[in-house]
Amino acid sequence: MTKFSQYNFNDAINKSLKEIHFDEPTPVQEAVISLVNKKKDIIVQSETGSGKTHAFLLPILNAITKNQNVQALIATPSRELAYQIYEDTQNILKNYPEEYNAFIFVGGADRERQKRKLSAHQPQIAIGTPGRLWDLIRENDLHVENVERFVVDEADMTLDMGFLNDIDHIAAKMPDNHEMLVFSATIPQKLEPFLKKYMRGPKRIELKNSSVIAKNVDNWLMFTHGRDKKELIYQLMTLGSPYMALIFANTKKTVDEIYEYLKAKGLKVARIHGGLTPRERKRVMKQVENMEYQFVVATDLAARGIDINGVSHVINAEIPDDLEFFIHRVGRTGRNKMSGTAITLYAPGEEHKVADIEHLGIKFKPKELKNGEIVDGYDRDRRNDRHATQEKLDTKLVGFVKKQKVKRKPGYKKKIKQAISTEKRQQRKIKNRQEMRKQRDARRKNGK
Structure with missing residues (x-):
C-alpha cells in the first residue's frame, strides 16, 4: 500500500500532511502525482470528492522555488472552489521555513487592490476564476510568461459556465513548454478541441467508481x-x-x-x-x-x-x-x-x-x-x-374490469384475463395492418 512518505516530498510538506492526517494517497493522487513530477500533460477524469486538489497541489508545491515568477497558475470556475484550493495551499505552505506566496484572484474582489499587490511582487502560485485571471493577465498585471504548470480544474463546469474562451486566452499567453493539467468529473465532446489545441500527447486518466453512489x-x-x-x-x-x-x-x-x-x-x-x-x-x-x-x-x-x-x-x-x-x-x-x-x-x-x-x-x-x-x-x-398496463387498455375494457371486480361474479378473474388477452390480440392486429400499409405506401412511392 502506497504511503505519502514514499513520494520524497520535502520535510515541510510531510509535516503539513501529518497535521491534516493525510497518510495514504487516494487512487487519483496515486495515479497523478508521479506524472506531474515527470512534467507530463494529463487529462484526469475522476469523481467528485476523490482528492483531485491535492493530486496536483502536492507535486506543484514540492517543486516551487524562491524565484519571484508565477510558476503555477490554477484556474477554477467558481469563487468557492478557488477559496477552497487557496486554503488547501496555505495549509501545506504554512510549515515552509521560508515565505512562499500564493495569491487568489476572483471576481467580486477589489481589482485595484489586487493590481497594487501584484505591482509589489508576483506570487509563485496564482489561483483564481478564469474571468478575473484573464483581466489581470490582459492588462499586464499578472505575468504568466514563465508559468511552468497550468491547472484547469473542473473543466466541464468551466465549459458549462462559459469560461472556456478566457481559459483559451490565458493558455495562449503562456510559454510553449508549459505543463497543462486538466481535471474534470466528465470530459464533454465540446472540450476536446481546446484539449487538442494546447496539450501535447496528454496522458488520459479515468478513474471510475465501482458504483455511482458510494456503498456507505x-x-x-x-x-x-x-x-x-x-x-x-x-x-x-x-x-x-x-x-x-x-x-x-x-x-x-x-x-x-x-x-x-x-x-x-x-x-x-x-x-x-x-x-x-x-x-x-x-x-x-x-x-x-x-x-x-x-x-x-x-x-x-x-x-x-x-x-x-x-x-x-x-x-x-x-x-x-x-x-x-x-x-x-x-x-x-x-x-x-x-x-x-x-x-x-x-x-x-x-x-x-x-x-x-x-x-x-x-x-x-x-x-x-x-x-x-x-x-x-x-x-x-x-x-x-400496474398503472401502465391499465392505461394501455381500451376505455371500455377498463370499465369492464372495474365492473367485474365490483360484482364479484364467479370466475371474474378468468373473464378479466380473457378480456385483456382479446384486447391485446386486437391491438396487435391493428398495429400489424398499419405497418403493412406503411410498407405498401413506401413501395408505391419508391416505384414512382
Missing part, C-alpha cells in the same frame, strides 16, 4: 403524495439528528423559499446561491466550516464549487435538470468512508425523472414518512407497471 451512502427515494416539500423537509430534519444536512434545490427562488420556511420554524439554517454578494457567500461559507449551522440550503453551485466536511445528510428538494448534478449532490455525503444518507423527494408526475436517474445505474430504496417514522415505501416500479 443510503440512497432513499420519497414520494411527496402532493404534500408541501418544505414541510416534509422540516419533518425529516427534525425527526433525526443530522450532523450536517445539505438541502439542494434547482433555483435561487426555491432555495430562498426553503430557507425562509425552515428559519421561521426555528432552525438555524444557512443558504448559498449565486444571488448572494461575494462577501456574504464567503462569510456564510466560513460560518458553515466553523459548524455554526447544522442546515444549509443551496443551489448546484455548492455541489460543484465548495467542499463542506461532515455532511451526514443530503436532501434533493428537487430533481436536477442536469442529472450529473445529482451525482455531485449525493457525493457531498459519505466522504472519507463515513456513512451518509441521501434523500430524493419527487412529486406526482415526476416518475420519469426518477427513471432517468435509475438509467445511470443508481438504485433507490423507497421510503415513506408515516406517524413520525421513516418506513419502507412501495415498490415504485411495480406500481407503475
Whole structure:
C-alpha cells in the first residue's frame, strides 16, 4: 500500500500532511502525482470528492522555488472552489521555513487592490476564476510568461459556465513548454478541441467508481403524495439528528423559499446561491466550516464549487435538470468512508425523472414518512407497471374490469384475463395492418 512518505516530498510538506492526517494517497493522487513530477500533460477524469486538489497541489508545491515568477497558475470556475484550493495551499505552505506566496484572484474582489499587490511582487502560485485571471493577465498585471504548470480544474463546469474562451486566452499567453493539467468529473465532446489545441500527447486518466453512489451512502427515494416539500423537509430534519444536512434545490427562488420556511420554524439554517454578494457567500461559507449551522440550503453551485466536511445528510428538494448534478449532490455525503444518507423527494408526475436517474445505474430504496417514522415505501416500479398496463387498455375494457371486480361474479378473474388477452390480440392486429400499409405506401412511392 502506497504511503505519502514514499513520494520524497520535502520535510515541510510531510509535516503539513501529518497535521491534516493525510497518510495514504487516494487512487487519483496515486495515479497523478508521479506524472506531474515527470512534467507530463494529463487529462484526469475522476469523481467528485476523490482528492483531485491535492493530486496536483502536492507535486506543484514540492517543486516551487524562491524565484519571484508565477510558476503555477490554477484556474477554477467558481469563487468557492478557488477559496477552497487557496486554503488547501496555505495549509501545506504554512510549515515552509521560508515565505512562499500564493495569491487568489476572483471576481467580486477589489481589482485595484489586487493590481497594487501584484505591482509589489508576483506570487509563485496564482489561483483564481478564469474571468478575473484573464483581466489581470490582459492588462499586464499578472505575468504568466514563465508559468511552468497550468491547472484547469473542473473543466466541464468551466465549459458549462462559459469560461472556456478566457481559459483559451490565458493558455495562449503562456510559454510553449508549459505543463497543462486538466481535471474534470466528465470530459464533454465540446472540450476536446481546446484539449487538442494546447496539450501535447496528454496522458488520459479515468478513474471510475465501482458504483455511482458510494456503498456507505443510503440512497432513499420519497414520494411527496402532493404534500408541501418544505414541510416534509422540516419533518425529516427534525425527526433525526443530522450532523450536517445539505438541502439542494434547482433555483435561487426555491432555495430562498426553503430557507425562509425552515428559519421561521426555528432552525438555524444557512443558504448559498449565486444571488448572494461575494462577501456574504464567503462569510456564510466560513460560518458553515466553523459548524455554526447544522442546515444549509443551496443551489448546484455548492455541489460543484465548495467542499463542506461532515455532511451526514443530503436532501434533493428537487430533481436536477442536469442529472450529473445529482451525482455531485449525493457525493457531498459519505466522504472519507463515513456513512451518509441521501434523500430524493419527487412529486406526482415526476416518475420519469426518477427513471432517468435509475438509467445511470443508481438504485433507490423507497421510503415513506408515516406517524413520525421513516418506513419502507412501495415498490415504485411495480406500481407503475400496474398503472401502465391499465392505461394501455381500451376505455371500455377498463370499465369492464372495474365492473367485474365490483360484482364479484364467479370466475371474474378468468373473464378479466380473457378480456385483456382479446384486447391485446386486437391491438396487435391493428398495429400489424398499419405497418403493412406503411410498407405498401413506401413501395408505391419508391416505384414512382
